[in-house]
Amino acid sequence: MNQAFRSSQGGRIDRTRPLRFRFDGREYTGYAGDTLASALLANGVRVTGRSFKYHRPRGLMAAGFEEANTLVQLESGARTQPNLRATQIELYDGLEARAVNCWPSARHDVFGFFQLLKPLWPAGFYYKTFMAPSWHLYEPAIRHGAGLGVSPKLADPDVYDKRHDQADVIVVGAGPSGLAAAIAAAREGASVLLLDDKPALGGSLQYEPGLVEGLPAADWLRAREDEIRSLPNIRVLGSTTAFGYYDHNHLLANELLPAGGAGPRQRLWKIRGRQIVLATGALERPLVFPNNDRPGVMLAGAALQYLHRHGVLPGRRVAIATNNDSAYAVAFELRKAGVEVVQIADSRSGRPAPLAQAQVLGIPVALSCAPTDTRGRNGLQRVELHDVNVQGQARPGTGRWLDADVLLVSGGWNPTVHLFSQSGGALRFDDQQKAFVPHRLAQPGYLAGAAAGHAERESAVVAARAAGRDAAANRVIREMPAMDSTVQTALWSVNVEAIGRGPSKSWVDFASDSTESDLRLSARENFVSVEHFKRYTTTGMMTDQGKTSNVNAIGILSGVLGKAPGEVGTTRFRPPFNPVTFGAIAGRNVGTYYRPLRQLAAQAAHHAAGAKMEDYGAWLRPAFYPQAGETESATIHREVLSVRGGVGILDYSPLGKILVQGPDAAEFLTRVYVNNVRTLKVGGCRYGLMLGEDGIVKDDGVLTRWSENSYLVGTTSGQADRIVEWMEEWLQCEWVDLDVTVESVTTQWAVVMLAGPKAREVLSRLDSGIDLAAASFPHMSARDGRIGDVPVRVARVSFTGELGYEISVPWQYGLSLWSALLDAGKPLGIIPFGIESLMVMRTEKGFLHVGSDTDGLTLPQDVGFGAIIDKKPEDFIGRRSTMTPDGRRTDRRQLVGLAPVDGASLLPVGGHVVDAAFKAASGHTQGWVTSSFMSPTLGRPVALALVERGRERLGEPVQVFDGGKLLPARIVSMTAYDPEGERLRM
């Protein structure tokens, strides 16, 4: 079969450029300018998909983003994309696609027998059938049989772009009204951005016949294209679908770039418009009648697009069923192209305007007539018609069958109001047009053309031009002006009860496979809200969001519930209007760019030393430095003993550092810290705790006073930015009278922690000019000096429990300092150690680690700061919250040490602490283990825990509950190592 349905001429395709493609494993040929859909139609492929639930054969029913039947898996491997509409894929040479939800092909689908089981799958079937013994037993098989395409298993090799932009006027849709509005706005001097989902301008001008302002459509379009080229302030984005309309006129659109091109594959646009003109056109409604889903039943407007856009004939013998005039024009165009139009069935009883022309052309028209059934295996062969009354009820005894390979249907038109509705705009049901039309606007903008409810092209273009001018002048309207419109007749469904049939195969939503009987059943089950109907029947829930089904469903419900369609109301329109691939949303923020990690100044040295790097907050840091064949625990064991017995260095650069300066710095820090700050002398260091205003422990660190009005605040690694922002909030919003500045200097200073009894000896080998003698440079003080030309700051503080120094140099000298200390310490057996070893040492010493040993309920008195607070007269952030009845409770959990009774069992972090009499795994927990390690120094496990009344229970036996087992333990002091602190004062 070689494009047997291609017309001999016409269409905006390039017949000199044939393109080969494969669909469901078979090879076909199309032309440049085809979509996958039009090429399939040209090749006579009738079954292009299988329905979602019942696996019924389906064919192309539309020509644009409303196509509900033909979803394909495009390409394979890493570049595969699931669930694309064949109508939206521009054909290219070598394209390969498969129908989704069927196997091995849409035509021969092994799941085809599902349609015989239809009585088992009514609306809400998962609540009703497949219940015994449990839905979960059936769910996997049902999900396997249903489902759509398959997501790619491999990483996407393509690049996706994002772009931010703005314009005075954004026009969505480049049909006749969009073009008129865009040009009018640009003529007023506005910057205009014109978007269309198609690669070429023109919209309906590309396929709808007739004159525009006295010119043939093609000529009028050419004149507008010339005009746009002459206006430098109009930019045009083709193949770009606006899919989201957000607050403050923020529009999201996705641009498809040519397949196989060198650059990005898609580009996501985030565009802000002073005004947005929506010229998004209208969508045709199908007719609802039994077996209306057979391949060969197609929207009339779609057939016109295939004919004139692609030069494709929908079939040989065409029947048309309609309730409005628009399908007559399609009949006339098909007739002109040599297609036999065997019948127009018009459900209306009056004399429609185009009737005379039909009679002149000799096309038989039956009035008060509608389709009631179809026949044909793998595609339409016969259509049954009945006479209908004004309510659309078939009259008994009037049935007749008609041979036809295509039935074109038109149930009227809906303005494409999705973006308008997303913008917050309100719709109303127009009883003349029998459609939901835009009513009140929520954001600055206009609607133009069919989207505004215009049915006539001439008047639409005039109004669109005015809208373009008003948008350029930034005139804001709140409500759509009233407009005259033709009175339409509704035919929400063809009622076949009088001829003894039911609506169980009258499809409403082709994509979700829901029928009129599903809707009626839900109403019988007492559903009332349209949102509930949607979810229960799944009507409108699929990837097309009910573009062809929602309004028919509302019309049917209006009849069933006895309410006007406007009272039934629409469900909420949500972005995206058209599916968007995840790649476009992610853009360039993938792989290492998803969350870039900060690197240390001495990163190269850590790698060279074989460090095991791990992600700690925003930083990539050495966890430990294993030697060849050394396990993690053996490495940590060695590192801890080497520091405690000698000396080691740790890259401490991520330590948060905030410079707080100004005449009121001391006053400010008094209000920020739990601790007393005023008594800290220049050159002194003090450990401090910060609370949130709710009293919960927020952060801790060492505070250094470098001069009268200058402090360096240390914070937990990775927290500096957050703490700076928090301090600024207090300074700018609450204590505006304080003269203080705060600034994060975390990455200005590289820091190396030097720890161990030999630390002083190592440091003395670097000539810093600082007197290191214990008497002149005691624990908890800081000095500055120079190593050569490089300024150096040394704080004598300790988080290991050993004699320790934190040495800071400007960031760019971080690697030099690291190497210099390693060299200086070599004769003394210095080692580099990592964060994991530091955590073991601080737990041995009982030093608090905020976030491990505290949680969202921990107050300062719980971690031993009660006495410090009592001695401080001033208010500080969170102080009042520590004084509440809850804060004064005597049974609060307090941080203590825990030791296993057997001296060997490691107590699990998170294990609950229960009393010694506790037996079963229910009842009262007294707290939990927060930190726990095997101590290399002490040769036994050490642990910290938050335990109720812990401090007054020292020595008391308890148990730790762990996965059903109870481990006997004893409450002990937090400080397991060097309780007198002698090693800090060496």
Next chain:
Amino acid sequence: MLKIDCPFCGPRDEAEFRCGGESHIQRPGPHNDVSDAQWADYLYMRQNPQGWHFERWLHAAGCRQWFNLARHTVTHEVRAIYAMTAPKPQVEAAEGRA
């Protein structure tokens, strides 16, 4: 996404800002003079109007300055961007769009 007119940098996307919640909340103190009820009210009780809401925003990815604005919680219309220390402005008197 809102468009917020930073008083120091000009109009920018919402993504550059952080909302600090309701503004014009006075911190009571000192601690010994505040009742539990007063403190709870300060700490937790917030307005949740359907209409104009006076809130503070930080231009976090810009000038790092805090400022106040009035935002309509139904339409998201932003009006009356003003300094942290300025009193609540009259917005109801202007053309309402509730």
